[in-house]
Amino acid sequence: MVNLGTPDAPTVAAVRRYLAPFLMDRYVIDVPTWVRALLVYGVILPFRPRRSAHAYQRIWTSEGSPLLLNSQRLLAALQPYFDDVPMALGMRYGNPSIAHGIRQLQKSGCDRIIVCPMYPHYAMSTTTTVGVALHEAIRTVGFEGSYYVMPPFYHHPLYVAALAHSIAPYIPSTEYVLFSYHGIPVRHLKKTDPTHYHCQQIDGCCDHPSPAHATCYRHQCLTTTLETATQLGLSPSHYGMSFQSRLGKDKWLEPYTDATVAQLGQLGIKRLGVVCPAFLSDCLETLEEIGMEAQDEFKAMGGETFTLIPCLNDQPHWVVALHHIIREFMDHPNPPIPVGS
Numbered sequence: 001m002v003n004l005g006t007p008d009a010p011t012v013a014a015v016r017r018y019l020a021p022f023l024m025d026r027y028v029i030d031v032p033t034w035v036r037a038l039l040v041y042g043v044i045l046p047f048r049p050r051r052s053a054h055a056y057q058r059i060w061t062s063e064g065s066p067l068l069l070n071s072q073r074l075l076a077a078l079q080p081y082f083d084d085v086p087m088a089l090g091m092r093y094g095n096p097s098i099a100h101g102i103r104q105l106q107k108s109g110c111d112r113i114i115v116c117p118m119y120p121h122y123a124m125s126t127t128t129t130v131g132v133a134l135h136e137a138i139r140t141v142g143f144e145g146s147y148y149v150m151p152p153f154y155h156h157p158l159y160v161a162a163l164a165h166s167i168a169p170y171i172p173s174t175e176y177v178l179f180s181y182h183g184i185p186v187r188h189l190k191k192t193d194p195t196h197y198h199c200q201q202i203d204g205c206c207d208h209p210s211p212a213h214a215t216c217y218r219h220q221c222l223t224t225t226l227e228t229a230t231q232l233g234l235s236p237s238h239y240g241m242s243f244q245s246r247l248g249k250d251k252w253l254e255p256y257t258d259a260t261v262a263q264l265g266q267l268g269i270k271r272l273g274v275v276c277p278a279f280l281s282d283c284l285e286t287l288e289e290i291g292m293e294a295q296d297e298f299k300a301m302g303g304e305t306f307t308l309i310p311c312l313n314d315q316p317h318w319v320v321a322l323h324h325i326i327r328e329f330m331d332h333p334n335p336p337i338p339v340g341s
Contacts (some may be wrong), residue, residue: 265301
């Protein structure tokens, strides 16, 4: 299992160590290296770590980072379903590293590794960079077996059912459900479009069938939202979708979550529920950005009750669903070409 990562501590120094490789990743900030270095080391890192450290301090627990703890708990809950298969956790940035996880599996005698990125939807800044980091870690560790990366499961019936199951208990106490996904720059959609003429090139691109949808983050988020809302029986007037966590001044996917939350308050919505399907584990972006900042914004605009619907984390129905999704990939009679061997 590979998740995004987290600082080792909610301190300025630890956050800076974590942010540097994250922001210098060419799949996260996709500009020439010298521009990225100037931006990261000259503009972002001198200031952002202090603000981010304060945010981490607001959600840090006595046991440590929520994202790490939730990831570890999910792995522990999954392990009994794979009693014949060793499992390990790695983070794309920070600790434990992907290489650390591979070494654990190597010591267990594994000659084939299946990597499950904890991202239901494809994005260059998540899925692609995991594959690149995996290549590097494999070389570093000297693993000589084969290795595969599971594809996104944004519309897998078991994922959608687990997501709907997790939201259902909150429906009676909400007027409106907002599906908030992590944002990405619009240009990323164009870069990952294999046709080079579909995403953001034609009107209603996400609604017209295309090979581009296999790597279109926006289409996949829309699909998850629609299928989940349908299972929950939500009418179009009782749910919506937005994108959070933008960075910089480039155009990112819209509508933005902060503006949407404020608008819902202004429109007279009193009881709002927000769910973050792009995150499988509660983390800074869900607990602080949504659970605290967005809640404050909603109430400042007249809202009364704000509910952050928890991520799937290690909820029992999700553990069972993920077990089947992984098994399905493992047992597929015609697995895709491995990332390497």
